Amino acid sequence: MGFNFYDFTALTHNIHVGLVEGFSPFMATTLEWVIVGTAYLLFVALFGLLLVYAERKVCAAFQQRLGPMRVGYWGLLQTIADFIKLLMKELIMPRKADRFLYNLAPFIVIIASFLAIAVIPFAPGLQSLDFDIGLFYLTSVSSVGVIGILLAGWSSNNKYSLIGAMRSGAQILSYELSVSLSLLTMIVFAGSMQFSTIVEGQRDGWYLFTGHIPSLVAFIVFLIAGTAETNRGPFDLAEAESELTAGFHTEYSGIKFAFFFLAEYINLFIISAVAATVFLGGWMPLHFGHLEAFNHAMDVIPPLVWFFLKVFGVIFIIMWFKWTFPRLRVDQILTLEWKYLLPINLINILLMAFIVLTKFHF
Amino acid sequence: MKSFIEYIVSIFKGLWTLLIGMKVTGKYFFTPWKNVTQQYPENREKLVMFERFRGEVIMLHNENNEHSCNGCGICEINCPNGSIEIISKSILTADGKKKRIIDQHIYHLGMCTLCNLCVKACPSGALAMGQNFEHAVWDRSLLTKVLNQEGSTIAENVKEE
Numbered sequence A: 001m002g003f004n005f006y007d008f009t010a011l012t013h014n015i016h017v018g019l020v021e022g023f024s025p026f027m028a029t030t031l032e033w034v035i036v037g038t039a040y041l042l043f044v045a046l047f048g049l050l051l052v053y054a055e056r057k058v059c060a061a062f063q064q065r066l067g068p069m070r071v072g073y074w075g076l077l078q079t080i081a082d083f084i085k086l087l088m089k090e091l092i093m094p095r096k097a098d099r100f101l102y103n104l105a106p107f108i109v110i111i112a113s114f115l116a117i118a119v120i121p122f123a124p125g126l127q128s129l130d131f132d133i134g135l136f137y138l139t140s141v142s143s144v145g146v147i148g149i150l151l152a153g154w155s156s157n158n159k160y161s162l163i164g165a166m167r168s169g170a171q172i173l174s175y176e177l178s179v180s181l182s183l184l185t186m187i188v189f190a191g192s193m194q195f196s197t198i199v200e201g202q203r204d205g206w207y208l209f210t211g212h213i214p215s216l217v218a219f220i221v222f223l224i225a226g227t228a229e230t231n232r233g234p235f236d237l238a239e240a241e242s243e244l245t246a247g248f249h250t251e252y253s254g255i256k257f258a259f260f261f262l263a264e265y266i267n268l269f270i271i272s273a274v275a276a277t278v279f280l281g282g283w284m285p286l287h288f289g290h291l292e293a294f295n296h297a298m299d300v301i302p303p304l305v306w307f308f309l310k311v312f313g314v315i316f317i318i319m320w321f322k323w324t325f326p327r328l329r330v331d332q333i334l335t336l337e338w339k340y341l342l343p344i345n346l347i348n349i350l351l352m353a354f355i356v357l358t359k360f361h362f
Numbered sequence B: 001m002k003s004f005i006e007y008i009v010s011i012f013k014g015l016w017t018l019l020i021g022m023k024v025t026g027k028y029f030f031t032p033w034k035n036v037t038q039q040y041p042e043n044r045e046k047l048v049m050f051e052r053f054r055g056e057v058i059m060l061h062n063e064n065n066e067h068s069c070n071g072c073g074i075c076e077i078n079c080p081n082g083s084i085e086i087i088s089k090s091i092l093t094a095d096g097k098k099k100r101i102i103d104q105h106i107y108h109l110g111m112c113t114l115c116n117l118c119v120k121a122c123p124s125g126a127l128a129m130g131q132n133f134e135h136a137v138w139d140r141s142l143l144t145k146v147l148n149q150e151g152s153t154i155a156e157n158v159k160e161e
Helices: A009-022 A025-062 A078-087 A099-117 A134-142 A145-155 A159-190 A195-200 A212-229 A254-278 A292-300 A303-322 A330-358 B002-030 B074-078 B117-121
Strands: B056-059 B084-092 B098-108 B127-130 B144-146
Touching: A009 A025, A025 A078, A025 A099, A025 A254, A025 A303, A025 B002, A078 A254, A099 A134, A099 A145, A099 A254, A134 A159, A134 A195, A134 A254, A145 A159, A145 A254, A159 A195, A159 A212, A159 A254, A159 A330, A195 A254, A212 A254, A212 A303, A212 A330, A254 A303, A303 B002, B074 B084, B074 B117, B117 B127
Parallel strands: none
Antiparallel strands: B056 B127, B084 B098, B098 B144
């Protein structure tokens, strides 16, 4: 079983063949589920911890501080220590809370994140679901999380939680529109909703560059709407530490709170990964039309590294937003969406369709 | 039509102001050597407190172990929470006169709020605010300090009480 760092198709295929040969078909499928599930669980947990650490460090740098420095070298073990502390905390159940929904809500939120992460192509062959409606599927399942947030606020029997959940619901439902429309612009350009086709289409240049102005506008709109969809600052009025204590997860503690916290950062990763895949070429190395030598030099860097470089670039920009801009009011958030992003998006789609029809793109 | 132009202008104006904000924080991010955080126990040797920092009340002594306190007790009267006690004693001067001078200037750091009133009230400028802030001790009685040093005398030029 050869290990190729540039193409994982052979590796995953070999694992599949080995399992089918060694076990009955039912056992082989079950084992594959377990392996894939464990891999995603591990990735989500570790990447979540890494993102929390990165967020604290980036936030500190934006505020001319150092951030965590004491636990481990440059505070590297800080989030692990925090996580252990979270696991050992007592699970508190508010009086008169709706027990069933209260316990269910964190799982809905985290399941929505897990469903969405399944279609992200990490590298060639490293994608568990690659079907023809990939982007459509992703926008659908990523909005399931809002049900969990609404349930969490509703069942906590706490007015601040309910206000936070309602704000969050209004916000996510509105911005879903912008996310979908900006992705639709790129679907018009790419001619496909399948992730592998979209990535393959960017072999000679990222869509951000080849799509002229419409794809640039779509990228900016997607970044804004994506930030809003993940409930991050400056659109964090659902949590609004200073006014609503913590919004919908006020009453949660211990591992259930950790689920919400983790889901938030995984959603950040998903939004960044989608932006990186649709606009910046996913795992495809940076290629310019005819510069053969340059293209070959770029090919040396493995696709996995390219993917995470781009994802971290987008994550950095979104963190930059969070630690720069002040929080918007509810009416300002809805104004931004319905009066600005939506009309811009609609005109943008028209423009993109015009460009595609006249074959004006590269 | 006019409102439409205003709408378009507001989009670009909004984006421009956002970019200005990002430039400010970006400058902070990309100049990490200008960070304001000080890592305290590590930089203990090099740590310099700022000029007006109030760590504790001290009595100034010159190189001949002389201070300027004549034991008038104005600081004791001015202290709002009784952190200062002046214990004076009488001595005979060379020309046979009786004179009251300071014996012990007792300062209770545990009660002091570092309000600076004693320093302001002192007519002869004997007191000052020290920069030392590491006051942790194992016993509360150690917080009671005698400010005039052992064997110190009053400086020549300090005016009599």
